[in-house]
Amino acid sequence: MVRSRTLRASGRQTDRSRECTQAPGRWARIKAVGGAALLAALLVPQVAHADARTDARRAFKTGMALIAKGKYDEGIKELEKANAIYPHPNVTYNIARAHAEAGNLEQAIAKYKEYATTEPADKATVLQTITQLEARVAAKKSFRAGIDLIQQGKYSDGIKELEKANTAMPSPNITYNIARAHAALGNLDQAVAAYKEYLKSEPPDKVAVQAVVSQLEEQIAAKKALAVTQPGDVKPGDVKPGDVPPGDVKPGDVKPGDVKPGDVKPGDVKPGDIKTDVKPGELKGEGKPGDDAKGIVGEAKTEDVFQETVVTASRGAQTPLDSPNSTAIITRQDIQLSGITKIPELLRRVAGMDVMQITGGDTNVGLRGFNSRLANKMLVLANGRSIYNDILGSTYWETLSIDVDQIERIEVVRGPGSALYGANAFSGVINIIPIAPGEGKSGVRFGIGDQLQGYGSAWVTGKQGDIAYRASAGYTRYPRWTREVSDTRDDLVVQDGVDQNLGSQNFRLDLRTSTKIDATKRFNVGGSYSRADIDTYGIGPFNNIALNFETADATAAFESDFLNVRAYYVRLNAKGGLNSAYEGHTLYPTQANQNTLNGEIEFVRKFNAPRFMSHDLHAGIGYRLKDVSWNYLIDNPPDEHWGSLFLLDTIGFNKYVSLALSGRLDYVPYLQRVVPSGRASLIIKPTEQQAIRLSGSNAFRTPTFLESYLNLPVEVALPGVELLSASNSPDRPGFILEPEQVTTVEASYLNQQSDVFEFEVNAYYNRVSNLTRLDVPRFVSLSGINDGQGGVNVEEGRYTVAYGGWLNNCDVYHVVGGELGARVYPVEGLDLFANYAINFSSQEKPETCKLIQDERTSNHKINAGVQLRTKFGLSGELSFHYQTSQIWTEQVTTLTGIEERQFPIGDYALVNARVGYRFFKDRFEVSGTVFNAFADVGGPAAQHHPFGNRVGRRFMGFLSYSL
């Protein structure tokens, strides 16, 4: 029976993606608004502190210079400012040292102790310094006590205190004062002996003291003579024990203006000071400030601790200037001030990055081109741990177990990285570096926004003895930007239980610990769990998929100066299927499990050979077990055992020139062969803060499990007909997909010479070949029928009429491009950044190759922004992004098969802003963000992909608290 339906109104918008391209004036308006906003931001009164790291760096440099000039107080103030902005143990050490030199021993000891709690490598030395300083403080107290007693005429007790001080901290002055006290007491022999000891120090008053000694010796001689000739015949007026020698100053004789024991003021005089201006007969006291610390405090730590450090490009800490690849950094400040909570969206500000939000929970990231609905050209690491999804080769960002509040920085290494990280570091490496266990403060942050956005994160960090820990738990919820299925759709079936408004939601737990074994060795253990629901997009005809993920990892690592060992296990479980399908069609229910076990041993050694050539050698072996099951694949796909060998040597010829050479061999089970990759980077540093880099490298991306073992009947638009999409289909037995290849040459220049700006220029050429694509349907022929192909798929109730699967592209891409980026810190509190990326590709193909040229990468991309932080707690960021139009070649299902069509999307701009205010001793902060503020100016919001949601405007407010 036919049911009649009446027309029901719904909110469905019928505007098409191409409308975006038909609003030429729209982005011009947005750009104008964005530009005005930027200009306005630039004109904001500059009452602020600047970019934290740069401010700290600037204060540090100033402070160290003042201290070197002996201006301790001013220098210490600057260092304390630096440490307040960006705490660093080295700065604490230098403050301690400056206090010591200034004679502020108690403050010095306190700072040294603070420094020692950071478990530095020189802790033993510092503890010795503290002991010495404490001894000096004690000696000083004894000295003062002794002087006080002597002034009170209690010579014996005074001498005892002075001798105590002299034992702890021998000093000619103390010896002198002891001598003087003995003389006063009438112990002439001891007085003479002490004076003579004093004279050994060759004091400036040597002559005067020698005169005193002579007098005393005469008195002793006289006394002896008297005792021999007429014992007891001492007359009044003779020198008796207790008499003050002529010319000596008795305690009661001290006159105003003289230096008296009582003149010694706290902090003025330290035992051990060298006396310089004291006449014989006076009590010795004051010395020069800092004399107390000489020989104890050690060398200042002058290295630029606020220089940005990267670790990804060469598996060790180095400055971007020394990095063999261009490396961009997203700092904790960028993260905090931007207000952005999606990690991939943070990456947008990196020059050359392609960031594409398809749904509210699915963002894909590429670099220098070739982004896709399942972006697979970037290797993503979490603190060096691969979070590569072996099933699809993509990164589901919203399944990660850490959130932006746990991130110290994100490093983006541009260019091929297979030479260090093996397969899949194709166009770059993203390394998310979390805040280390024990670092930072514990805290909590909540956020809510329109369309049921939600964010919650709580974390605790601390140290218990040698064990440091950081634990976090969080929840995020992002709605779909737009939804494809209204609640009233009558022609569709939807996956049971899927919230049609939900882009993604994520519950997560993460715990990392680090145990110090000794100064250079640590043992790290950690694990995580996350559960996420995601609205995502597949490839080919697979759109709008709702998946539930569960991921977990367990990680252990040993780190030392010479050996690093890391092992981790990752489990990923995903289930779901298409979000919706027409009645009578399949939702492709899916269940996938991935277990990977990784092990890596890395040996590190620094040496010179020959003598003028330094080497920083990293050599290692790696292993990765991949165990995957998925109902879209063949039954029981084989476990894959991957093995790798890698070697990196950074050769320093002198301070101007170095050469980083690295190579890696990866055994790829699917290919059953070893794939080599390499990189060479010549780094020339005309000055310490400039670098010119010339590099060449190659990388590869191996077929994922999806590409290696696919075996999925794909329903075409006719529900009774399917094509079997298979990696190894009956019509193509033994087919092997070759890895994608990229070869890059790159030149770059980085200038960090100035304290107020830095900039980088990169130019590159990529040759990209063997790109993997879904093949067009290969229809079953009568010859195929003869070979048993085609027929009926009884399980699915469909006729298998064709085969699909993967294919390496027959074309080669030549890509030229570059990035230009600058960051300016004109004054304290203001940080400006801007970058521009250009990318052009050309297609080379044989005559038989019919592929349409890919134009999915914007030719031009621009980022600009301004960050502000004020002393009174106001902070914020305004950022602007613009990218030019694209044309995507994608596959769609048709009545009888799958075909490729081209889909244009227009250029678009994003303007994001955040304002925050800190209060209550900076422990609380309230903030508000707007993403894509001008989303619908001049027309409907833009799509980032022709199949994706319209990415609109979102508001969100946050409240955070830190202990």
Added chain:
Amino acid sequence: MKSQTKLFGICLCTLSAALGCGDPDVFIPLENISGPAGVIDGTVTYAGPLPCTENGKILGNAVILAFDEKLLPPPEGLGTTAASLDMVPGEVLFGGVRDKLAFAPDGTRVCGDPSGPSIAVSGTWGVGPFPAGTYQIRGFYDKLGDFSPVFSIANLPTKGDVGGGAIENAADVLEGAPVKYQSIPLGVPNDKGELEIPEDGFHVSGIAVTLGLPLPLERPVFHATEVIDEFGKNEDPKKVVMASDYQFEEFSTVNPLATEKSFLRMKFGAGLPNDKVAAFNKTEPQLAAAPPFNIPLANPFLLYSRQDANGDGVINGEDHVPDSDLLPALFPVAVFQKLNDGVRIGGQTSPSVVLQGLTIYKSLIATATASAALSEASNEVIVGIRPAVVCIDSANPTKRGVLLTSHKDDKLGNVLIADEEAVKKSLEALFKRPFDLSYGCLPQGEYSMNLIYGTGQAWTVPNEAGVCAANEEAKGTDTCGNRARLASQDVVLTIGAPSDAAYCKANPTPQACLPTPSENAE
């Protein structure tokens, strides 16, 4: 998942009420792929003999085909492919009665007695998505599982298959009445009365399909045996060419003999010729009967019968061809369909260009006098090639169709279409769209040849048996890939260059009959 989401949603909504927590806007990026459409589902009931079994499995599948009424398959229309298709495997359909079926221990085929007791089983099906329109559901049980939607040599039912569909007059059909398929409208009428798919889609459910009519005939397998060209130069039936400005010498009801002579005619023989395929040292029929062809060729014949051309359920004098009230419309219907240049298989042009042949029973005079009960098996069928084509855009039912005739009259000045309005109405009724008549040169190119029975069973030449697929390497003239090539199945009719170019310049082929550029982008 949903409950958790809702719980958090409620909490968040409470907090974010000020910011707004309504549903996101609905936006469908690919309107023609996931946008609102019509869908139909229902049940299929098989009522017939027990199915065959082989190798422990139930043979056959129920095939459900949905046709747009504007593009019905011949003989009712010119549709060449179903709008949608679903299939219910025999293993599923008969799964509940499996224990009642016989399975040979050695795996050989066991088929129920066609005259034995019937069995009734049911399954479900669903088809779509469809644009707005009116649809019919047809179907059959593919008894031996030899149906394939890919190959024209296997994409229609054969003898023994059990036909049916969503039928309005099932009871009458059992008593011999012609089948009336249920019209299923998808969409709601707009102000103009045209159907439109509403924004929420349109879902018709509960359509009952009954399969209970065993098909008595094999498909009309044929090959070209002869060309009769009284005034031209055609001699080879495998290379027949008709000029695009072909003009009848005489076309007159008063002179049927001259009229018949004026037709360029072809004879189509039943089955395949006994030509030897040297590479395989077998004849075409020997090869065709075996895999991968499995062409039903036992005692081949072609059956002449009268058409119920006006669909009134009665065969009488009103069931005539459009050209003449005196000529009854006969089965098999002969249709020549223009192919895309260089593509002989699956190369239907856009728009569809169809030349309908005139089925001649022995002669025009014999045809004119054929009885209503005509049902005669023959070794061959004579087809007159009309110098006229129908051009319709099958992808766009709203576009007007065109009947293009090479000349308005014969060389003697006799008008070919005496009542243009009547012809237009006839075409409009057949193709469910308005029609224009036009006179000019026919679209040049290759045309496939088709014979169609009233059951919808048909045969097309060229077909896969004679043409190598793109992924089948042609080795000599006898081999495609790993199988034989049957040359008799690679024959086309060619509409060639005009005999008078000036005429074509003055009367060019109308745009509606010329290929439209493909639209690649969304």
